[in-house]
Amino acid sequence: MLIGYFDSVPKDLDEAALVDGCGPLKALIKVVVPAAIPGIVAVAVYAFMTAWGEVLFASVMTNDTTRTLAVGLQGYSTQNDVYWNQIMAASLVVSVPVVAGFLLLQRYLVAGLTAGAVK
Structure with a gap:
């Protein structure tokens, strides 16, 4: 049920977190999950x-x-x-x-x- 909602979260947020020095797991926890x-x-x-x-x-x-x-x-x-x-x-x-x-x-x-x- 959450796949559609996670797909609607902009990928730019994830990429910006990775550029700022976050690892993939930290980007998920600090950026993607709060947006979802x-x-x-x-x-x-x-x-x-x-x-x-x-x-x-x-x-x-x-x-x-x-x-x-x-x-x-x-x-x-x-x-x-x-x-x-x-x-x-x-x-x-x-x-x-x-x-x-x-x-x-x-x-x-x-x-x-x-x-x-x-x-």
Whole structure:
């Protein structure tokens, strides 16, 4: 997923770092990776959201003591009754880390979107 973003980082930055005396590894760490932080953050958020919402694997391959929060929400729905008030309260608690992570990483995501639009 990151190949396209790393290809969009100008090669001139890498060449300028090499001319200034950086080795290839130092140029990668000091120049290319900081320029690609918005793409890295976007992929990290995507991977987190995919893992966070993985219900099928967590419900089949885990036991009751190691199940995830999304699978735990299913426990509030029984064959005879659905506890909507508890489901909504637990859903709010489950969504708080995702919203907090988005608010903390929002500036990187916006920078990644605008960096691709400016030539």
